[in-house]
Amino acid sequence: MISVINEMDVGEKTNLKNLNKSFTLLSNLATNFDELFKAMNEDIQKGIVRMQWQDMYFNYLSHALGDIDPVAILKKEASIDEAVLKAVVSEAKRESEAKNILPVLKDYVFTEKLFNHPNIKEAYSLVGKIDSLDMFVSHYLNDHNLNDHLYGLLSRIDIKARAPLLAVSGPSDWALKKSA
Numbered sequence: 001m002i003s004v005i006n007e008m009d010v011g012e013k014t015n016l017k018n019l020n021k022s023f024t025l026l027s028n029l030a031t032n033f034d035e036l037f038k039a040m041n042e043d044i045q046k047g048i049v050r051m052q053w054q055d056m057y058f059n060y061l062s063h064a065l066g067d068i069d070p071v072a073i074l075k076k077e078a079s080i081d082e083a084v085l086k087a088v089v090s091e092a093k094r095e096s097e098a099k100n101i102l103p104v105l106k107d108y109v110f111t112e113k114l115f116n117h118p119n120i121k122e123a124y125s126l127v128g129k130i131d132s133l134d135m136f137v138s139h140y141l142n143d144h145n146l147n148d149h150l151y152g153l154l155s156r157i158d159i160k161a162r163a164p165l166l167a168v169s170g171p172s173d174w175a176l177k178k179s180a
Contacts (some may be wrong), residue, residue: 011067
């Protein structure tokens with residue numbers, strides 16, 4: 001999983017082709033991991049596997065998801081005038097920095113305001129453009145499904161805080177459902 005995460009193009013290099021490939025591979029790996037993990041008895045070996053998963057999640061995946069640049073995606077995927085995009089980015093940034101916005105949700109508010117701005121919304125939508133979105137969200141961003149992997153930690157996972165772009169992409173309700 002870590003090698004796939006390390007191959008993700010983020011920052012200014014962010015692009016949907018690479019994200020789609022990465023999310024599909026990570027979803028497939030997570031499916032296999034979950035089956036093996038469920039079959040393990042609760043012992044020291046399962047604890048070690050759990051710690052390795054937590055290392056991957058918090059030290060690699062979380063950083064990569066946070067580094068996905070929604071503006072880079074719009075520049076590469078949408079036909080939006082550069083001046084219009086710059087103005088919309090400024091407006092979304094200003095709105096995300098309002099005093100009533102929790103710091104942990106600033107990136108989500110920015111991304112949501114960006115993609116829901118009328119000038120962007122009529123020209124481009126993320127909905128349906130991210131392959132394996134629901135499977136990825138179910139395995140990596142569903143707090144209930146991560147409960148056993150995060151055993152021993154007080155961390156709670158919120159898609160809006162961990163992966164704002166994916167939250168705005170419209171995952172299906174079942175991908176975030178509290179029960180399996």
